[in-house]
Amino acid sequence: MNFLRTNYLIAFGPNVYGIRSASPETSFIKYNENALERFGNLSCWWLHFSYALIKYISPFWICHLLRSIPDYDFQTVSRYFFSAVSICSLVYVSREKVKQRRFLESEPLLQNGSSLNAKFNAVLSWLLANTIGIRLLYPASMSWFHNSVQFHLRQGRLQLFDEFCGIRYKIRDKDGEYIDCMLFDRRDSKSFSNGNILVITCEGNAGFYEIGLPRCPLEANFSVLAWNHPGFGSSTGMPWPKNEQNAIDVVIQFALSKGFKEEDIFIYAWSIGAYPATWAAMNYPNMRGLFLDATFDDVLPLALSIFPSSLSALVKSTVRTYMNLNVAEQLKQYDGPVTFVRRFRDEILSTDHSSLNEQMRSIRTNFLINIFLKNRYPSVFKDDVALEWLSYTPVERAVNFARLEDVAEKLFGSTSASEFVKNDQTMATLTREELLSVVFHSVLCSSISFHNDMPFVNMLFVVCENVSVAL
Template identity: 45%
Template sequence: MANWLWSRCVFGPHLQRIHRSPDQSRPDGRGRRGCNYQPRLLEKHTDSLLGWASALWSISYYSSPLLLSYLYRKGYICSSKLVPVSQYLGTVVVCLLGVACLRGLGRWKNSEYVQFISILKETKENHTQTNKKKLRCYDFDFSHWPSDFSWTEVSNPKLSKAGVSLLKPEPRLRGAADSFLNTVRTLPCHIISYLIVHSFGRRMLYPGSVGLLQRAMRPMLQQGQAKLVEEFDGQRNKLVACDGNEIDTMFVDRRREGEPNSQTLVICCEGNAGFYEVGCMNTPLEGGYSVLGWNHPGFGGSTGVPLPQNEANAMDVVIQFATHELGFQLNDIVIYAWSIGGFSATWGVMSYPEIQSVVLDATFDDLLPLALKVMPASWRPLVQHTVRQYMNLNNADQLLKYQGPVLLIRRTRDEIITTTGPEDVMSNRGNDLLLKLLQHRYPKIMTDEGIRAVRHWLGASNPIEEASVRTRPTEMLCFPWSVGEDMTLEGRRQLALFLARKHMRNFETTHCTPLPASEFHSPWRL
């Protein structure tokens, strides 16, 4: 027993917080207060040393190409000099192992850590609801968290380890010889695009996956998670997607409260630097909904990297978890996304069309125009190839596959998804998303006259200008969707404006301002 406990303390996870837990024996339900874990002096200092060693290793790893090049030019990479270096590195490793053992000794003498590590062991051996409830009272390294749900638990013949299906850009028709020659000709472009995406490209697109940013935000993330667990009785779960990535999720169940919105589950898809701990989960929570938040691959406790295929795989296992483990029907689920989270959201409703509705806040139609905006004009062919092959966030194409209710929220001072600047509301790519949706659903209304009328309405940058574009039709005129061919031009114009207002709401703010609960509405239904 002592040997087991010693090894667990040496190699166990870093404990960060002990959450507040209710005491059922007390009438007021109050129990232990939440607090940050306080390590003993020995554990504190040794953990700090190991943290610095980890940071130095990360810096060395990412700078290794430059470092090796410098050492090679200086003549340090040779057999006579590599032996002393290897001996030096061996000494460092032995010292670090000694520091880890001293940290284990400090943990072994701390009764709170010993209690935690015993609960963790018991939960991994016997994954019952009682043990999981005990384990959820602790915040620790998520890599040690036992799995709560896996894609293998669901019988889905369309799902495999290769991943779920994505919409691919339509290939150009070529002959066999032309196709081969084109492949050879574009091979350098493929190699450069691959290197761009897997180096700085995806980190620019998803800055929340950068370790340094997560380290800087760690106190804020820990505070946000403590609030979700201690104030909203949130349940943290680890889901295993079909690609092997572990997805960090947080579920707040409101069904026992009996409120009007509590029976509806809102699945939240965060932005490119958003985490469920401090992201858009708070908006539906304030509205009384049951909420399921999750972190992108590579964000927070989730593993992997945020590429489109991994994003779709993660979204799939989140929906499967909601239906098979949490007990929600697809028609009880609303997907709510902010910014780049619109890709995961539109993939979700495209693949699960029975989902009740989707709300897209500050979301664009296609990544390519926004990528071209921030890159030099001379890079246009390379940027286009890179986006289409590796980062094809084609939100509009996916949304058009969904026939359910949709609500778009446009930030009128958005500085991120505009192509010319926040002062030009017509360059907001949310406009293009709305126009593509209306043209697809109401082709006989969205003729040239209807498109011009909607563009005029979209050009309004404030409520006064918006109100000046008046509409007269009633909701009865909008059924069936094929209405429009026997209408006058003025009738089509008025009906197009009516439909635009039903599918999009304006919010006078910038891109990163949190959406108030008062602005979160159920989409319009026919």
């Protein structure tokens, strides 16, 4: 029995990457594989890679294989094939509608043509979302991507074990998917001044915690809980919006079960990681704060800028139905501290690349900050004055700096900026240039101190040109 169990574990058990060390100098000793083990691991890697490659190029080689069959009518079989796929997709998309009697009864009668067209668009949306859509949005969820960085993930994980003494966990969400995470609990150590504050990291669409965000808060002496998106690394599932919500929810519940208070949890998110981060802030309003680095307001404008305009209706339907990552709407529901980092030359988050100035103006971080400020401080940030200021290039800012300073001096007089913005009647009579000077003076002038009774409480706006940011 032991012999069978041993051979089963050899074939299907976990790999050995390191051995716990009794020495205080290092927590792990790297395990050196012998030639047979290296051959077996390499063979398994190639099998996984080949399977993923065959799966993704299957439409091409299946067509080539069918063309090589004698007396094969390609058009006839293609019609049958795509008809079968369309029927199966239609059944899958509408699988829940039969149960919704009220929904069916309340629907107005449609013309046959428009009804068929709507069903066809629904099928196309489902196909687009489940084939290239979700994989373009989260490229690290593809198995070949994971296989290509597996060595670096392993090395990064060992370094986190060795240098920062992290403990790895596998936690299960309410849908049964497993989330790979690592906890660095520093509450009991006097050498870490910020150990009582837990920073939860949320990676980007091609990021893994093994080689991603945790090092920054770890070096700043915080406790850290890092996790991988569903389908990333050793996490199971796919990063659909609902799965992302379940993942961050179970991560926070895990932190609470470890004795951390909600008031001591801070979320540090990069790029698309802002979606689960803002969802968590919306549902856990007592959190200590959010740090949003290089993120966007809504994924739809970014998707529309990538695809041809002829497909805009299909893209909009697909995004809104299956990948509706609306960060700004979730952030509106959170009243706590928020820190933004915007990068002037961010090509990924720009929707207009016709010139450098237009690229800087179209960064979606600008729109996120503008929506956030208008929602939280409507009497100050109205008529998109914040967006206008954010759209200025550095040269334009230098030109307008002196002018806005003069306007602010005449406007405020002997009144402090903190008292001035509290007067709603005065704010309602300001011109656009005067509003812009208030925005400039309040957000970017370091001479103003923000207190709890000010409308700008708990909001820090950071404009960052370099590519590295410290927490």
